[in-house]
Amino acid sequence: MRAYGRSTLVLAYPALVLGMFLLVxxxxxxxxxxxxxxxxxxxxxxxVPDNYLNLLTPFFLDRIGFTLGLSAAVAVVCVAxxxxxxxxxTRLPRRRQVPWLVFLLAVLALSEVIVGFAWSVLLSRTAGxxxxxxxxxxxxxxxxxxxxxxxxxxxLCYLAFxxxxxxxYPSLSRLDPSYLEAARTLGASPLxxxxxxxxxxxxxxxxxxxxxxxxxxxxxYVLPQLLGRPQHWTLAVHITDQALSRSNVPAxxxxxxxxxxxxxxxxxxxxxxxxxxxxxx
Amino acid sequence: xxxxxxxxMGLIGLVLAAPLAVVAGISLNQRKMMLFPPQGLxxxxxxxxxxxxxxxxxxLNSLSLALCAALFATSIALPIAYAVWxxxxxxxxxxxxMGSTPFILPPVITALGFLVFWTMSGFYGSFGAVVISxxxxxxxxxxxxxxxxxxxxxxxxxxxxATLGADDRTVFRTVVLPMVLPYVVSGFVFAFVISLNxxxxxxxxxGFTVETLPIKVFNSIRYGYTPVMAAVSVVFxxxxxxxxxxxxxxxxxxxxxxAWAPKD
Numbered sequence: 310m311r312a313y314g315r316s317t318l319v320l321a322y323p324a325l326v327l328g329m330f331l332l333v334x335x336x337x338x339x340x341x342x343x344x345x346x347x348x349x350x351x352x353x354x355x356x357v358p359d360n361y362l363n364l365l366t367p368f369f370l371d372r373i374g375f376t377l378g379l380s381a382a383v384a385v386v387c388v389a390x391x392x393x394x395x396x397x398x399t400r401l402p403r404r405r406q407v408p409w410l411v412f413l414l415a416v417l418a419l420s421e422v423i424v425g426f427a428w429s430v431l432l433s434r435t436a437g438x439x440x441x442x443x444x445x446x447x448x449x450x451x452x453x454x455x456x457x458x459x460x461x462x463x464x465l466c467y468l469a470f471x472x473x474x475x476x477x478y479p480s481l482s483r484l485d486p487s488y489l490e491a492a493r494t495l496g497a498s499p500l501x502x503x504x505x506x507x508x509x510x511x512x513x514x515x516x517x518x519x520x521x522x523x524x525x526x527x528x529x530y531v532l533p534q535l536l537g538r539p540q541h542w543t544l545a546v547h548i549t550d551q552a553l554s555r556s557n558v559p560a561x562x563x564x565x566x567x568x569x570x571x572x573x574x575x576x577x578x579x580x581x582x583x584x585x586x587x588x589x590x
Numbered sequence: 591x592x593x594x595x596x597x598x599m600g601l602i603g604l605v606l607a608a609p610l611a612v613v614a615g616i617s618l619n620q621r622k623m624m625l626f627p628p629q630g631l632x633x634x635x636x637x638x639x640x641x642x643x644x645x646x647x648x649x650l651n652s653l654s655l656a657l658c659a660a661l662f663a664t665s666i667a668l669p670i671a672y673a674v675w676x677x678x679x680x681x682x683x684x685x686x687x688m689g690s691t692p693f694i695l696p697p698v699i700t701a702l703g704f705l706v707f708w709t710m711s712g713f714y715g716s717f718g719a720v721v722i723s724x725x726x727x728x729x730x731x732x733x734x735x736x737x738x739x740x741x742x743x744x745x746x747x748x749x750x751x752a753t754l755g756a757d758d759r760t761v762f763r764t765v766v767l768p769m770v771l772p773y774v775v776s777g778f779v780f781a782f783v784i785s786l787n788x789x790x791x792x793x794x795x796x797g798f799t800v801e802t803l804p805i806k807v808f809n810s811i812r813y814g815y816t817p818v819m820a821a822v823s824v825v826f827x828x829x830x831x832x833x834x835x836x837x838x839x840x841x842x843x844x845x846x847x848x849a850w851a852p853k854d
Contacts, residue, residue: 315758316677320685323666327688330726334700334707341706394602397595399849407838409603410847415830416606420787420804423823426811427609430820436616436626438608467609470602479848499591521694528696530790531808545698549794552702565702572695 335569342562352559360563369547369564376544380526383465384519390466391473392481392515396507398474399482410478417471425535428464429455432536461537465529469522476521480514513583520579524572544568610827617820624815635817639825645818648806652786655720655802660732660781662725664774667732672762675740686733693730700727701794708795715799723795724785731784732777735846739773740766742845776837776846783833787826 345355363369398409430436432455442448454460488510492502508515530545542550544564552561612626620630639645670689673682692700704723708714743766751761789804797805803826807819837843 316673316679316682319669319673320682323670323685323689324681326666327685327726327729330707330722331688331692334703337706337710338699338703390602394599397599403844403849407843410843411831411834411838412603412606414834415827416610418783418787418830418834419826420789420807422789422804422808422811423613423787423826424609426807426819426823427613429811430616430624430626431609431612433624436612436624440626467606470606475847482844482849524694524696528698530698535811545696545790548698548702549790552705553794558706561702562706565699568696569699572699573691576694 338562339566341559342566344559344562346557346559351556360559361567363560364564364567372542372544372547375541376527379462379465379543380523380529382462383469383526384522386462386466387469387473387522388477388515388519391470391477391518392508392511393503395474395477395481396484396503399478399484413471413474416467417475421468421529421531422535424468425464425532428460428467429535432460432463456536456538456541458537458541461533461541464532464536465526468529468532469526472525473518473522476518477514480511484511517579517583520575524575527568527572610823613820613823614827617817617824619817622815622817624817624820635821636825638818639821642818644801645806645822648801648803651717651800652803655717655724655792655800656782656785658721659724659728659785660778662721663728663781664732664736664778666725666729667736667777668774671733671736671740672766674737675743676758686737689729689733692727697727697788697790701791704791705794715796717796717800720792720796720800723791724788727788727791728781728784731780732774735773735777735780736770738846739770743769772841773846776841779833779837783830786829 341352342360343356343358344352345357345359346352364373398406401409431438432453434451434453437451437454439448439451439454443451484507488506489499489502492506493499497505527543528545529543530549533541533543533546545568548561548564548568551557551564615626615628616624617635618628618631618633619625620628620632620634623629639649667689670682670685673679674686700723704719705714708716708719708723713719747765747769748761751765756764787804788802789808792800792802793805793808801809803822807822810816810819834843837846
């Protein structure tokens with residue numbers, strides 16, 4: 310009984326703060342998503358599904374489809390490159406992993422604004438990669454490669470790659486080295502051992518990482534504006550656009566809640582699958 | 591095979607470093623131009639960052655915001671992680687899950703939640719509102735590191751202290767806290783660096799009143815290029831490298847990021 314009292318005492322402050330500043334804002338947002346918008350740019354309490362139904366118009370369906378497709382592409386590219394990279398990284402001695410981890414964390418922490426700016430410079434005509442190709446004689450004149458869909462994909466993969474590595478890192482660094490040794494003893498080449506043994510035993514981790522990176526890419530907000538054109542705007546940009554430029558907060562709230570439920574469902578299902586595997590190996 | 595692996599890792603490293611190197615290069619241009627390789631060599635744009643009032647204010651805003659937000663986030667995470675480790679009650683675990691949620695979700699969701707909350711409560715645009723919003727958003731980071739710290743404590747130490755008659759509070763102060771302190775500091779550093787770089791939440795909570803560095807860079811991009819933007823980017827890269835470098839130097843970075851400790 311006394312322990313129970315002490316635990317309540319210790320948790321009173323975090324519970325209060327999280328309740329007040331996390332649950333309440335999300336609650337208000339959920340409520341707003343069913344409010345009725347009035348033309349003056351405000352809203353009135355109601356219980357209408359209009360804001361959700363609006364998402365089913367061709368314009369938003371197209372935006373949702375584009376955002377999902379883009380995030381899926383980013384997730385696939387990042388895991389395809391990140392998995393072998395992380396595997397090799399975890400095979401290094403710990404001391405040599407640290408500089409890589411520091412570098413990856415530093416890139417991961419970089420503001421989307423700075424990543425977007427850096428890539429727009431790298432793809433620009435005056436300071437960009439095309440100058441290198443001109444110098445090598447592969448191109449006759451420097452060109453500008455941004456904004457565009459390719460530029461945006463590059464930027465998004467750059468943003469998500471360190472995240473991918475850090476999500477894969479725990480499971481790959483705990484991978485039993487005897488798997489590959491066994492394959493090697495049985496005469497498999499390192500490449501065959503990697504694809505025949507390491508990849509199959511890591512399938513749960515790969516699936517979980519695909520989902521995590523997918524959700525991470527859904528959040529991209531600055532890059533589509535800096536490296537893409539308006540037709541490349543993602544759902545995150547449109548949510549802000551509805552809330553700030555069009556003062557249609559109920560619409561933004563409905564989009565936000567939809568995105569919230571979809572992401573949460575994906576993450577929870579993945580976590581549950583992971584736990585079930587752990588219990589029955 | 592070894593060489594091939596080295597080349598693959600090197601290439602990835604090169605791609606990761608390339609945009610940063612080009613930005614560092616253009617920050618050194620003598621004139622207000624975006625040229626790479628830079629023409630002339632000048633550090634004046636770094637000086638501009640301190641001389642120009644707008645950039646200086648943005649820098650001060652960002653620094654004070656990141657400090658306060660990281661402190662706030664750590665202060666919430668420590669009791670939750672302690673309670674999960676000490677009692678593992680359902681309530682503690684629920685708070686732990688709650689604290690981990692906003693960071694996994696697309697940040698725009700949390701940002702909109704805060705926008706409506708602060709507008710309704712009348713604090714929209716205030717510095718305090720941004721601090722609290724960032725703090726809540728970043729709780730996850732110290733929560734992860736501090737929980738790892740508690741998990742690494744050998745129960746023999748706390749049992750010994752309890753056998754010698756120390757109560758919970760004394761055990762916490764004299765045994766537990768010193769052992770988790772490095773993890774608390776790492777969590778603080780992680781939260782500090784991410785807050786410094788965060789854009790969308792600050793923008794939606796106080797984008798027009800509290801101008802942070804990322805907001806100012808983004809606004810400047812719309813009005814055209816100035817090499818100060820490149821200089822700011824370099825400062826950000828250096829801050830992150832130094833901060834995580836220190837964590838890597840004094841802490842066990844592989845373990846913090848989820849590898850087993852060597853003794854496991």
